[in-house]
Amino acid sequence: MITRLDLRGRRLTPRELVAVLPRAEVDVDAATHLVQPVLDAVRVHGAAALRDLAERFDGVRPEHLRVPADALAAALEDLDPLVRAALEEAIRRVRTVHSAQVPAPLSVDLGPGAQVRQRWVPVDRVGLYAPGGLAVYPSSVVMNVVAAQEAGVRSLAVASPPQRDEKGLPNATVLAACALLGVDEVYAVGGAQAVAMFAYGAAGSEPVDGDWLCEPVDVITGPGNVYVAAAKRLVRGRVGIDAEAGPTEIAVLADGGADPVHVAADLISQAEHDPLAAAVLVTDSVELAGAVESELEDRADATPHEERVRTALSGRQSAIVLVDDLEHGLQVVDAYGAEHLEIQTADAAAVADRVRNAGAVFVGPYSPVSLGDYMAGSNHVLPTGGCAHFASALGVHSFVKAVQVIEYxxxxxxxxxxxxxxxxxxxxxxxxxxxxxxxx
Structure with missing residues (x-):
């Protein structure tokens, strides 16, 4: 099912490694041609276009584009108590980590009467996107909203696609997460049209919490498909964005001491996201490679999303990469620049400290990517497609700007x-x- 790439005895340059390593093919440039008319329609026609586009792309025409307050309250009231407790704990942990990220102001005296100060100012308004395609992501609501709240952003709006089985509202658990976080401006708008709404604003005439009006935002964040990424590319400059998120990816750097059950389970956990999801194992152990291959077959048979998992694992974006030794493996994972990188080696913490390019690094056998997706306290909105070479996880820094003050x-x-x-x-x-x- 999953292919092997044998790099033993081959010492390639970083450029050559990038060329041969598996990666999902996502043509954002091509998608921009499809997305531009969507942006134009929303910019010109506002709420009317948003309804038409929802009917076209989501198969439902929302009665309300802005989610009524009673629908948010009802979603929270009906939320499974176990899910509520899990969301509350995730919020607590993410808030604890992100509150520590708030940058401190600085003041530098360059001589008598010569001073430069720097203060950090939150942007005024942000638009936060929570996907709702193959899966729904209340956890992404937590990651986006908490980071913006801890940055001190005063005005937050969330958008998530309308669902046919929710009578045109976003997923109920997404709405419940918004209610838990105190977000009352939520829109049943998905995909590229949500990005357009946030960038340009959109007016209408719905008597929901006053006249229906989505004001433009300063920054748009949140994961999404290639059309969301293309829309972000097109509005960048008018607004700030976090990144052009592509399909999710996991890389595992493991030696012969790693447990193949752990490795296979973690590869499948990311493969179930999307047929384009990337799952890469980098190891110097042929024995581990064989054991993981066997375990992948067994686990793929048993997973509820078998077809999606098998498509992702057999695609050109996934592979088991054989390397000469751990040092060679570090060179490979640094060239790859994974969204999620697990280190399952001897002395994993020391190895992790040497990694330069990864969205997030998960250390040892008891720090799986799933922990980071929900409960670690870190942010799961991470750079994909090799962007970890220059980009960071979403955080407080995504919503603040430095203002320099010069006084002589x-x-x-x-x-x-x-x-x-x-x-x-x-x-x-x-x-x-x-x-x-x-x-x-």
Whole structure:
């Protein structure tokens, strides 16, 4: 089912490794051509377009685009007590971690009367997207909302696709998560059209909590399919985005001491997300590779999403990669830059500290990716498709901006006036220098 890629005896450059390692093929550029008309329709026609697009893509025409307050309350009232307790604990843990991420202001004195300060200011308004395709994600509501709340964002809106079996409302557990978090601005809008609504705003005439009006936001975050990624690409610059999220992926770096049951179970846990999900094992143990292959076959037969899992594991985005040794394996996983990277080796913590490129690193046999998806306290909105080479997990930093404050007095400016003038003349911008000299 899953293929093998043998890199033993081959020391490739990072560029060459990226070329040969398995990765899902997602053409965001091609999707932008399909998404642009959707964005244009929402920008021009607002709520009317959102209803039409929901009927076209979600198979249901929502009675309410903004979810009524009583529907949010009812979803929370009807929530399974065990699920509620789990969500409450996840919220507590994620809030604890993210409250510690709030950056501190700084002040630097460069001399008497010369000071530069930096303060962190939350953006005013954010749009948070929770997918609802092959699966629904109340956990993504927790990850997005808590990070924004801990950043100090004052205005939050959540969008999630309308569901036919929910009478045009988003999934009830998603709504319950919003209610638990105190979010009352929730929209039954999915896909690229949700991104458009957040970027451009959308007006209508529904008498739900006042006149129906979704104001534009400053930042859009949350995972989604290739069309959501394409829409984010097209509105970037008008608004900030977290990332262009692609299919989920897991890489496991394991040695011969790893438990093949653990490894196989974790690979399947990500493969069940999507037929394009990537599952990669990097190991120097041929014996472990064989045991994991056998375990994958048995577990795929037993999983409720067998077809989806088998498609993902047999796709070109998944493989067992054989390497010479652990050092070689580290080079491979750093070149790959996985969304989720598990380290199941001897001295796993020390190995994890050497990893440079991964969205999140899970250390040892008792830190599976599923822990991070729900209850670790970390954020599960992570860079995919190799973007971990330059991008980070969603967090408080995603919703704040640094504002620098410069304050010099007369003497401090006078002390550097000649040097400012010299640089201004060197750049042929004499008025810059004159703006300083005019003060003396």
């Amino acid at each position: 007095d007369f003497a401090a400016l006078q002390a550097v006036a000649d040097r400012i003038g010299a640089l201004a003349d060197a750049e042929d911008l004499p008025a810059h220098g004159e703006a300083v000299r005019a003060r003396f």
